[in-house]
Amino acid sequence: MNKINISNAPAYTSPNSMTLICTEKPDGSTNLATLAFWAFASTNPGKIMFSLNKGAYSLELLAEKKEVVLAIPGVELTGALIGCGTCSGRDTDKAAKVGLTMQEVEGTNIKAPV
Numbered sequence: 237m238n239k240i241n242i243s244n245a246p247a248y249t250s251p252n253s254m255t256l257i258c259t260e261k262p263d264g265s266t267n268l269a270t271l272a273f274w275a276f277a278s279t280n281p282g283k284i285m286f287s288l289n290k291g292a293y294s295l296e297l298l299a300e301k302k303e304v305v306l307a308i309p310g311v312e313l314t315g316a317l318i319g320c321g322t323c324s325g326r327d328t329d330k331a332a333k334v335g336l337t338m339q340e341v342e343g344t345n346i347k348a349p350v
Contacts, residue, residue: 239342242282254317257286258305258348259297261325266338266347268330269294270321274306293326305341307348316349 255271274286284306288295298304309317319334331338331349338347 243279245276245279245282253308256307256309256317256320256349257294257298258307258346259294260301260303260346261297264345265329266331267294267297267325268307268320268336268349269325270317272321293324303344303346305344305346305348309349313349 255274257269257271259267259269261267269288269292271286274284277283277285288298313336316334316336320330323330323333330336336349339350341348
């Protein structure tokens with residue numbers, strides 16, 4: 237994982253690719269959700285916009301914690317992107333299900349894929 241400044245992010249992500257959002261579950265583990273569509277709303281301050289189904293577990297977690305980590309995977313994680321988008325994290329450890337190793341992210345308790 238490479239940390240990039242939000243003001244430089246569009247150079248790495250446009251057009252915006254399929255992405256994972258990472259949210260913190262009540263037990264401290266990470267929930268992963270696949271986003272097919274998202275966009276930068278602002279780079280100063282850094283904001284992204286995306287939509288989730290109103291019943292989505294990720295939306296519930298985001299509403300509670302008000303924090304998300306955006307993880308932009310490479311092509312080698314295509315299978316994981318699809319796998320994370322086909323089940324709910326409410327009852328599933330998606331990282332384990334799709335075989336992702338998670339790592340700490342500076343400045344947050346939320347982990348992201350390596």
